[in-house]
Amino acid sequence: MAPPFSWLRPEPHGLYITPADAWIDPARPVDLALVTHGHADHARGGHGRTVATPETLAIMGLRYGVVEAGSLPVAYGETVTLRGDVRATYVPAGHVLGSAQILLEHAGERVVITGDYKRRADPTCPPFEVTACDVFVTEATFGLPLFKHPPIADEMAKLLGARENEEGRCVLVGAYALGKAQRVIAELRAAGFTETIWLHGAMERMCRLYEDHGVDLGDLKAVAGVPKNALANAIVVCPPSALNDRWSRRLPEPITAMASGWMRVRQRARQRGVELPLIISDHADWDELTTTIAQVNPAETWITHGREEALLRWCELTQRKARALALVGYEDEDD
Ligand SMILES: [Zn+2]
Ligand SMILES: [Zn+2]
DSSP: OOOTTTTEEEETTEEEEGGGTEEESOSSOOSEEEOSOSSTTTOOSOOSEEEEOHHHHHHHHHHHSOOOTTOEEOOTTOEEEETTTEEEEEEEOSSSTTOEEEEEEETTEEEEEOOSOOOSOOTTSOOOOOOOOSEEEEEETTOSTTOOOOOHHHHHHHHHHHHHHSTTOOEEEEOOTTTHHHHHHHHHHHTTOOSOEEEOGGGHHHHHHHHHTTOOOOSEEEOTTOOGGGGTTOEEEEOGGGTTSGGGGGSSSOEEEEEOGGGGSHHHHHHTTOSEEEOOOSSOOHHHHHHHHHHHOOSEEEEEEEOHHHHHHHHHHTTOEEEEOOOOOOOOTTO
16 A cells, blocks of 8 residues: 555645646646646646636736636635546635635545635635645745734724825835735725725736626726826825836825735835835734644644744644645745
């Protein structure tokens, strides 16, 4: 008999499912890819076939211009059977629109691969579901005890407060174009902000895609061509790269804000010249990571994609079998 879980092999550029000849979130083009979500470090273009949620396939279509023939949409809760009698079920991960954990079942063994995930409520995607398994493959982007994301309502209050206190200026919020931007907008709406939210051109298509998938973002308009004085006290959302570039000179004295889990680290905020750091992350923080491992309570935990060491140590201290995977190519596009 084969040793346990030998059918799932961690390779440097992804997890390889041997009997199905398929990869999870591979960092290079392969014949058959199972993709957890649309961020570029997980969803690369150029695969022969991609298995993903319909939302993730739509995001990949928007970003890469093509969805390969034979790509297979799998709705949440749906199971597909791959070659070699491997079953794959897509389960909500609560990270961004379309994001999924992938439950693999083979030879009587169950493995859950989280992709990126968080446990906080997010109005733009369904919540993470705890799924029983033998092996739990978890991300660890914010795998240090110092990372504790504050309640998002506090960060929204900071943002709205800054806007009210600085008469005539606008607030420019740097946020990743996939996920973070739409979550910030939806949370502003939830906080009762009903005015127009202004977008950098690079944000528009992804926001429309979210709306096409039923996420209400309220009144959005493009900044392009709008006179400076019309943007006094406005909230403008742009990609982080546009925060301090020439583009922002068209805005009235912007207060630069940035929505990221890394804003917990003062140095990072300073490096980016951010006046108003907003600690908003689409990843699990330390408490969410450890709580989730305890709830799933797997026989083994495999840790990847970030700060593995501290979480590995925590597993040892709590008598949990764990190992760190050395996968490459995951960058925090989506922090
Ligand atoms: Zn991600
Ligand atoms: Zn990631």
